[in-house]
Amino acid sequence: MDTATRAYRDGDLGQVVALWNAAGIARPWNDPAKDIAFARRDSHAIVLVAETGRRIVATAMVGEDGHRGWVYYVAVDPQHRDRGLGRLIMDAAERWLVARGVWKMQLLVREENVAVRDFYEHLGYRDTRTICLQKLIGDAAG
Numbered sequence: 001m002d003t004a005t006r007a008y009r010d011g012d013l014g015q016v017v018a019l020w021n022a023a024g025i026a027r028p029w030n031d032p033a034k035d036i037a038f039a040r041r042d043s044h045a046i047v048l049v050a051e052t053g054r055r056i057v058a059t060a061m062v063g064e065d066g067h068r069g070w071v072y073y074v075a076v077d078p079q080h081r082d083r084g085l086g087r088l089i090m091d092a093a094e095r096w097l098v099a100r101g102v103w104k105m106q107l108l109v110r111e112e113n114v115a116v117r118d119f120y121e122h123l124g125y126r127d128t129r130t131i132c133l134q135k136l137i138g139d140a141a142g
Ligand SMILES: CC(C)(COP(=O)(O)OP(=O)(O)OC[C@H]1O[C@@H](n2cnc3c(N)ncnc32)[C@H](O)[C@@H]1OP(=O)(O)O)[C@@H](O)C(=O)NCCC(=O)NCCS
Pocket: 023, 024, 025, 073, 074, 075, 076, 077, 080, 081, 082, 083, 084, 085, 086, 087, 088, 108, 109, 110, 113, 115, 116, 118, 119, 122, 123
C-alpha cells in the first residue's frame, strides 16, 4: 500500500498520540494536544504525517523561528520501521523548510537516545557540539 505525507488534520489527534506513545517519545510534561495546537496556530510551523491507507504511520513537527528550521516529534510506528518511513517524513520536513527559504535545519536528541542519533547522522545531520538550555517562562513558570 502506498504511503503519502500530508499536513495534520482535525481528527488526527487520537492516532498521533497513540503513535507517539508506541514510539516512546511522549513525555508526561508535554501535552500533545497543546503542542499540536500551538504548532498549527500560524504558518511558521506544521505537523506532518505519513499515512498508509488510513493509518498514520509517521509524524514530524517542523517549524522555523525566523532564523533556523527545527524538527520535533519525529516518530515511526514500531510496526512500520525499517521501510524508509523515517527518511520519508524527514525529507518532507526538509522540503517544507526549503520551500520557505530556510537553509539550516536542527533538532534536539536526548543524550541517551543513541539509536536515533545514528539515524540522523546517517541522514547527514552532524553534532554541533552545543548544549540546549531551557527555562519555563510566563504562566508556565508557575
Ligand atoms: C528513528 C526512526 C524515526 C527511524 O525510522 P525508520 O522508518 O525505521 O527509518 P528508515 O527505514 O526510514 O531508515 C532510513 C535510513 O536510516 C537508516 N537507519 C534507520 N535507523 C537507524 C539507526 N538507528 N541507526 C543508523 N541508521 C539507521 C536506515 O538503514 C535507512 O538507511 P538507507 O535509507 O540508507 O537504506 C524510528 O526508529 C523511530 O521512530 N524511533 C523512535 C522515536 C524517536 O526516538 N524519535 C526521535 C526523537 S528525537
